[in-house]
Amino acid sequence: MSDLALEHLTKIYPGSETPAVEGVSLNVESGSLTALLGPSACGKSTILKMIAGLLTPTSGDIRFAGSSVLKQPPQSRDAVMVFQDHLLFPYLTVGENVGFGLKMRVQAKAKINRAVGEILELVQLSGLEQRKPSELSGGQQQRVALARALILRPRILLLDEPFSNLDESLRLEMQTLLKSLHAEMKTTMLFVTHDQEEAITLADKIALLLSGRLRQYDIPQNLYNHPKDREVAQFFGARNFISGRVEAGKFDCPLGQIVLPENAPADGRLLTIRPENIVIGSNASSDNSFPATIASKKFLGSQTRLELDATGQELTVLLSPNIAESLQAGTEIIIQLPRQSLWVLP
Amino acid sequence: MKTRFQGLSGLSWLSLALLISWLILPLIPLALWSVSRSWFFPDILPSSYSLRAWSYVFSTTSEVLPALGQTALIALGATCISVIIGVPAGRALGLYQFRGKAVIEILILAPMIVPGIAVALGLHVVFLKLGLAGSAIGVMIVHLIPTLPYMVLVMSGVFSNYNPAAEAQARSLGASPLQAFYYVTLPAILPGLMIGSLFTFLVSWSQYILTLLIGGGRVVTLPLLLFNFASAGRNDITGAISMIYILPGVLLLLVAARYLTGRNGNLEGMHRI
Amino acid sequence: MLSPALLIVCGLFIGGLALGFVGSLGYMPLIGQETFNLDAYRQILLSERFLLSFLLTFHIAFTSTVIASLLALGAALILRQSFLGRSVINFLFQINLTVPHLVGAVGILYLFSQSGVFARLAYEFSLISKPSEFPAMIFDPLAIGIIMQYVWKEIPFIGLILLANMQTIGRDYEAVAQSLGASRWQSFRHVLLPLLMPGLLTSGMIVFAFTFGAYEIPALLGQNYPAALPVLAYQAFTDVDLNARPEALAMAMIIALLSAVMIYGYARFTRRYIRK
Numbered sequence: 001m002s003d004l005a006l007e008h009l010t011k012i013y014p015g016s017e018t019p020a021v022e023g024v025s026l027n028v029e030s031g032s033l034t035a036l037l038g039p040s041a042c043g044k045s046t047i048l049k050m051i052a053g054l055l056t057p058t059s060g061d062i063r064f065a066g067s068s069v070l071k072q073p074p075q076s077r078d079a080v081m082v083f084q085d086h087l088l089f090p091y092l093t094v095g096e097n098v099g100f101g102l103k104m105r106v107q108a109k110a111k112i113n114r115a116v117g118e119i120l121e122l123v124q125l126s127g128l129e130q131r132k133p134s135e136l137s138g139g140q141q142q143r144v145a146l147a148r149a150l151i152l153r154p155r156i157l158l159l160d161e162p163f164s165n166l167d168e169s170l171r172l173e174m175q176t177l178l179k180s181l182h183a184e185m186k187t188t189m190l191f192v193t194h195d196q197e198e199a200i201t202l203a204d205k206i207a208l209l210l211s212g213r214l215r216q217y218d219i220p221q222n223l224y225n226h227p228k229d230r231e232v233a234q235f236f237g238a239r240n241f242i243s244g245r246v247e248a249g250k251f252d253c254p255l256g257q258i259v260l261p262e263n264a265p266a267d268g269r270l271l272t273i274r275p276e277n278i279v280i281g282s283n284a285s286s287d288n289s290f291p292a293t294i295a296s297k298k299f300l301g302s303q304t305r306l307e308l309d310a311t312g313q314e315l316t317v318l319l320s321p322n323i324a325e326s327l328q329a330g331t332e333i334i335i336q337l338p339r340q341s342l343w344v345l346p
Numbered sequence: 347m348k349t350r351f352q353g354l355s356g357l358s359w360l361s362l363a364l365l366i367s368w369l370i371l372p373l374i375p376l377a378l379w380s381v382s383r384s385w386f387f388p389d390i391l392p393s394s395y396s397l398r399a400w401s402y403v404f405s406t407t408s409e410v411l412p413a414l415g416q417t418a419l420i421a422l423g424a425t426c427i428s429v430i431i432g433v434p435a436g437r438a439l440g441l442y443q444f445r446g447k448a449v450i451e452i453l454i455l456a457p458m459i460v461p462g463i464a465v466a467l468g469l470h471v472v473f474l475k476l477g478l479a480g481s482a483i484g485v486m487i488v489h490l491i492p493t494l495p496y497m498v499l500v501m502s503g504v505f506s507n508y509n510p511a512a513e514a515q516a517r518s519l520g521a522s523p524l525q526a527f528y529y530v531t532l533p534a535i536l537p538g539l540m541i542g543s544l545f546t547f548l549v550s551w552s553q554y555i556l557t558l559l560i561g562g563g564r565v566v567t568l569p570l571l572l573f574n575f576a577s578a579g580r581n582d583i584t585g586a587i588s589m590i591y592i593l594p595g596v597l598l599l600l601v602a603a604r605y606l607t608g609r610n611g612n613l614e615g616m617h618r619i
Numbered sequence: 620m621l622s623p624a625l626l627i628v629c630g631l632f633i634g635g636l637a638l639g640f641v642g643s644l645g646y647m648p649l650i651g652q653e654t655f656n657l658d659a660y661r662q663i664l665l666s667e668r669f670l671l672s673f674l675l676t677f678h679i680a681f682t683s684t685v686i687a688s689l690l691a692l693g694a695a696l697i698l699r700q701s702f703l704g705r706s707v708i709n710f711l712f713q714i715n716l717t718v719p720h721l722v723g724a725v726g727i728l729y730l731f732s733q734s735g736v737f738a739r740l741a742y743e744f745s746l747i748s749k750p751s752e753f754p755a756m757i758f759d760p761l762a763i764g765i766i767m768q769y770v771w772k773e774i775p776f777i778g779l780i781l782l783a784n785m786q787t788i789g790r791d792y793e794a795v796a797q798s799l800g801a802s803r804w805q806s807f808r809h810v811l812l813p814l815l816m817p818g819l820l821t822s823g824m825i826v827f828a829f830t831f832g833a834y835e836i837p838a839l840l841g842q843n844y845p846a847a848l849p850v851l852a853y854q855a856f857t858d859v860d861l862n863a864r865p866e867a868l869a870m871a872m873i874i875a876l877l878s879a880v881m882i883y884g885y886a887r888f889t890r891r892y893i894r895k
Contacts, residue, residue, distance in 0.1 A: 054794050074797040075805075081798040087791050091813045100809070101799035152800065354702045362697055365690070365774070366711045372726025372771060373718070375736050379729065387734045387750055388742040435624035450621065452886055457632040459825055459882050461832020463849045464875035465632055467856055467868055468639025471649065491631050498624055552719035555834040555849070559856075569721050569835070576725045576839060588722045595717025603713055606779060613783070616716050617776050617829050 002065075003030035003188045004051065004079075004156055009060035011046050019058070020046045022212045028156075028190055033182050035203035036192045039235075043212040044192040048158045051190070052081040064155060075104070080154040084161040086145040088133035094120075094144050095129030101152045119151045122181065139170040143177070150185065159191035163198070175202055196236060200224065208232055225274075230345050233272050239316045240278070242271040246344055255313050259287045261340050268344030275305070275318040277341035280333055288337040294329050310335065373592070379585030399582035403590065409566060410587060417567040420482055420557075421550035424489040428497035428546050433539065436501020441510055454495045458618060465491055466559040473560055480564040488560045489550045492618045497546050500612055504538030541605045544598050545612055551594060552619040595619065636875055643868035650861050659865035669870070671845035679762045679847060680831040683769035688823050690770065691777035692815070696807075698778070699785050716775045720768070724836045727768045731756040757840050764840040765847070769830050777822045784818035785811075817888045824885045828878035848874060 005028070011021040021043040028034050036044040049055040051062055053074035061068050069077050080101070088097050096103075098119060099112040120126050123143040133141055142162060149157055162178075163171045179202060182189055193199050199206050200220040207217040216228045227233035230241060244253025251258040251271045258271060292310035304324035308315040317335070327333065354362070379385065380399050382392030403410045438444075439451065457465070466488060470479060478484030512534070516526040554569045561567070568591050575584040606613050644655040663669040698705070698712060715723060730736050738753035747753050756763040792814060796806035837847035846854070848870055856867035 049794075052794075052798050054798065073802075074794075075800045075802050079798075080800075081795070083791060083795060085791070087795045089792065089810060089813070091816075100796070100801075104796075104799065104801040104805050104809070148799065158798075354697065354700060358697045358700075361693065362708060365694055366708060369715050369771065369775065370711065372723055372730055372768075373715075374726075375729035376722065376726050388739045390736070390739050390743060431623045431627060434620035438620040448886075450625065452882065453625070453628060455885070456879075456882050457628060459828045459885065460632070460636075460875055460878040461829065461834075461849065463832055463834050463852060464639065464871040464878070465635035467635075467852065467871040468637070468642060469631065469635040470856075471638060471642065472634070488631065490627055491635070494624060494627055548717055552721075554719075554721055555853075558834075559853075569719060572721055572725065573835060573839065576728065581729065584725055588725060592718045592722050595719070596714065599710070599713060599717050603710055606713060606716065613776070613779055614825070617773065617825055619717055619719055
């Protein structure tokens with residue numbers, strides 16, 4: 001069942017010509033963990049704020065379990081937002097911060113205290129109730145912010161780049177925590193991120209936004225391997241694009257005829273393959289093998305990048321440094337484009 | 347940040363209109379009185395108008411013009427001394443951390459909060475002994491009590507946004523300390539310094555009790571004159587003097603309102619005006 | 620770099636206070652008094668004149684600070700929103716910031732005295748038939764005129780400090796609160812107000828100290844008995860009887876003591892605010 005539905009959601013800020021968000025439609029399933037992925041200023045935070053009720057859409061609708069919530073003020077939407085900055089109230093203790101939402105709902109003190117204790121245990125901060133936010137580390141502060149939202153058991157938890165201010169190791173720790181909290185509480189979660197790795201590791205489904213428009217909404221593997229168009233592919237790091245056209249399960253291009261996977265779209269004009277999927281020095285017998293010359297070689301640390309010239313077609317290959325060791329610029333090689341790694345774009 | 351006009355509710359507009367009228371209102375009878383010839387109870391507006399008060403104010407026989415000059419000179423002198431002494435002090439407070447800084451900050455702040463009368467009554471004896479009581483110089487010196495801390499506060503705000511590395515760069519390129527100050531530091535702090543000086547001028551310009559006590563009635567500045575005419579019931583002349591007296595402040599506000607953001611120290615001392 | 624400034628501040632400010640203190644203890648070599656005693660304090664603390672004056676001054680300072688703070692808070696809440704014509708309104712809001720207190724006092728006098736503009740309006744609408752029927756708000760026992768003048772002058776001062784604070788705080792905290800289920804009132808009461816408290820308290824303390832020690836406004840708008848404390852101190856100081864001087868200085872010390880309390884509070888709250 002879909003828990004949250006966006007319908008043709010558009011937001012134009014007053015005084016601005018171009019929409020920040022344009023015609024976004026999206027169904028978020030109940031209990032799922034969904035990522036809104038996109039570069040900065042692509043409108044993803046605007047969408048989150050509209051769902052939370054902190055911004056009013058210019059047009060379109062937002063539905064929770066089928067009914068529109070546009071007329072409801074933020075406090076009665078049951079969609080709680082966690083911001084990039086933890087934004088803990090500095091004059092309250094950790095316990096008071098976490099209990100804030102329940103206090104706003106005028107609940108008994110004892111009940112609030114019990115709930116605060118439980119949720120703090122869940123985010124592994126038991127016993128820190130009396131501390132001030134300024135006495136906590138960055139990771140702890142963000143945990144408190146999470147706890148402050150989760151204690152309300154919201155229908156939807158909205159996370160706006162919650163971990164982007166943390167350093168690498170803390171971020172990984174927080175991602176693990178979020179994943180386990182999601183498994184435990186089964187809250188529908190929608191989180192915004194510009195980090196594709198974070199989106200791929202965490203999310204059940206990813207909605208990719210580019211300049212205010214929803215470009216693809218799918219499971220992470222599909223976004224990565226079966227992008228819908230060139231821009232989506234490029235966002236996920238695709239660099240090889242070969243022009244041509246599809247004819248009877250094969251891709252006709254200057255390189256020759258390339259055999260496509262069965263599920264490939266039948267009407268594309270661009271063939272793409274990820275740099276790490278190109279195989280160097282194949283058995284001559286296998287499909288999709290072509291001669292190429294190494295134009296340049298660059299050591300990148302864990303990988304080595306080769307720029308190839310395959311009968312006029314530029315291709316980029318990433319491979320492990322020990323395989324690349326024997327290869328030099330100018331060397332002529334055979335490359336193979338494995339069938340299952342190919343994808344066709346419009 | 348994008349400009350967004352969300353609009354105000356009717357109630358907000360009403361309260362805003364009331365508030366602004368209240369803030370402007372006391373100035374209106376002053377302006378009217380300055381051009382009135384006769385304005386007796388119960389007339390809402392003057393029954394006849396004339397420029398009598400204004401021609402009195404600007405006549406060579408009235409004491410208004412000398413008082414105006416006196417006030418301006420004292421304010422100018424107090425401002426200059428405040429700049430010369432206050433800029434280095436502001437630099438020290440704005441740029442550097444040192445032991446006892448908090449104490450010094452409070453010491454600088456205190457004269458802006460403690461009312462002038464509490465200090466000036468004690469100073470009176472010394473000024474008398476030094477022959478400074480009753481003289482414009484003495485009044486100017488005592489005006490430093492509010493003006494200097496104000497200048498220091500403003501300049502420490504200016505310097506806390508200033509990067510001294512530029513001076514080091516100039517020195518390494520062969521500038522003397524004086525050249526480095528003139529070509530590097532001064533241009534950087536000049537806008538803040540100008541605005542701060544103008545407001546400092548205004549702080550001195552508005553002093554009443556310090557002038558009255560140390561001047562002993564012999565140093566007649568505009569506010570003293572204003573007070574005398576107001577208590578003598580010469581409403582027309584009071585009105586005209588008021589208009590002259592508020593002019594520098596209003597002009598300054600037109601130029602510098604955007605600097606009164608509370609973030610650069612300009613605002614904190616405004617209550618002494 | 621600091622020493623010239625410190626020298627002047629210490630010389631004039633600390634010196635003035637110290638001399639005042641010594642003088643308040645009766646030490647006046649000018650008239651041959653070279654002993655220290657607490658007579659001046661004893662005398663003023665026992666005199667009804669002083670006590671009434673102190674209470675009146677406290678009432679003036681406290682009432683005007685509270686009213687000005689509340690109105691300034693309301694004004695800041697409206698002015699921080701964006702609306703058409705905001706820059707004009709903002710300018711008008713600041714206009715009396717640079718108008719000296721004394722001018723405001725004269726303006727209030729011409730508005731609210733028994734022959735002032737409002738009395739004339741009351742006559743026009745047949746609410747009164749002669750000036751003396753208009754309620755006394757100048758030279759009155761409750762010091763209404765004085766309080767109105769201070770409120771008039773301090774609303775923009777406090778208001779601008781609060782606006783600057785609001786700008787620093789931003790709107791995100793309130794957004795979080797609303798998202799966590801706080802109504803508009805709750806997010807004001809439980810989030811914005813506590814965040815503004817340090818600014819409200821510090822500006823209130825500045826205003827309180829000022830209104831407690833200002834001379835010219837109560838001198839122009841206040842009644843003779845009881846007079847506001849600074850007026851009383853000035854009168855005692857300029858009394859032909861030099862024996863009244865220690866009392867004047869003692870009153871000055873009491874004003875200074877009260878502002879010292881305000882400075883202490885100011886320092887504490889700004890410190891706490893900066894640490895956050």
